[in-house]
Amino acid sequence: MKITPFYVVLLGTLLAGFSALGNDNPGSGSTAALTPVTHTLRLEEEKVWVKVYQRPGMNLNFVSLHDNENTSAEAAKAYIRAHGGRLVELVHGRGRTVVIRRNGVLHHFDPNRMFTTEGLRHSLKYFHNLSEENLGLASRFASQVGDIIGLEAGKSIISVHNNTPGKLTIHDFKPGEWYGEDTRDVFINPAEDPDDFFFTNSPALFRALKSLRYNAALMIQNPPDRGSLGNLVDNLGGLYVLVEAEHGHLTRQIAMLEDLGRLLGGDSFPTQ
Numbered sequence: 001m002k003i004t005p006f007y008v009v010l011l012g013t014l015l016a017g018f019s020a021l022g023n024d025n026p027g028s029g030s031t032a033a034l035t036p037v038t039h040t041l042r043l044e045e046e047k048v049w050v051k052v053y054q055r056p057g058m059n060l061n062f063v064s065l066h067d068n069e070n071t072s073a074e075a076a077k078a079y080i081r082a083h084g085g086r087l088v089e090l091v092h093g094r095g096r097t098v099v100i101r102r103n104g105v106l107h108h109f110d111p112n113r114m115f116t117t118e119g120l121r122h123s124l125k126y127f128h129n130l131s132e133e134n135l136g137l138a139s140r141f142a143s144q145v146g147d148i149i150g151l152e153a154g155k156s157i158i159s160v161h162n163n164t165p166g167k168l169t170i171h172d173f174k175p176g177e178w179y180g181e182d183t184r185d186v187f188i189n190p191a192e193d194p195d196d197f198f199f200t201n202s203p204a205l206f207r208a209l210k211s212l213r214y215n216a217a218l219m220i221q222n223p224p225d226r227g228s229l230g231n232l233v234d235n236l237g238g239l240y241v242l243v244e245a246e247h248g249h250l251t252r253q254i255a256m257l258e259d260l261g262r263l264l265g266g267d268s269f270p271t272q
């Protein structure tokens with residue numbers, strides 16, 4: 001076949017596509033496969049696989065709690081391939097929620113509401129699945145996941161998420177909006193997509209992200225107890241940062257993680 005400019009462009013597009021799928025290395029690190037260690041957790045008849053991807057290098061701990069938010073997990077893996085770090089990813093094929101399966105019946109809860117009893121109670125109630133039995137099982141699951149993440153006093157955690165256009169945006173962190181009461185300060189860059197933003201409990205990180213013109217929100221001290229991973233990390237005195245991007249914004253989310261990695265520079269970042 002004669003190589004015409006059209007095919008060159010097509011080949012370039014295909015290669016870029018493969019690279020964007022995350023099977024290749026966007027940075028300077030090793031291109032070897034990133035193979036997870038898998039922990040199998042049970043919720044009665046249900047199995048949840050907790051996959052841990054790890055490579056030496058940067059001391060960054062990523063967590064992907066929502067199984068259907070694949071762009072964010074791919075972005076974290078791309079970062080780890082290039083720079084090192086650790087990702088804990090929940091995998092079960094049920095979508096956003098985790099389920100307890102009993103006699104074939106599914107009882108849902110949100111894994112980003114499971115880290116306090118109060119949050120878990122609300123989440124089970126929201127899905128009409130609140131019972132002492134479910135509360136006990138989901139609490140045990142939350143502590144098993146917490147152990148795999150290695151949650152402990154002072155540990156920094158990066159929680160990666162994706163959202164649907166317009167559903168959850170930086171605008172929801174403004175005063176009077178849905179997460180306004182969780183928020184001490186918010187910076188919105190009108191030139192940015194409002195679906196792509198950071199939320200952190202670290203004023204220093206907030207200021208640094210703002211200076212890079214990222215959409216960013218700063219958590220208040222003692223935020224409402226939603227049972228989120230952010231609540232728990234904050235209670236443990238660690239730096240928490242949520243990296244939210246629109247589904248499919250892989251290149252954008254990798255760039256956000258790259259900038260975050262440069263700012264955090266390992267584990268020596270000031271939390272105040």
Ligand SMILES: [Zn+2]
Pocket residue numbers: 066069160161162
């Ligand atoms: Zn999410």
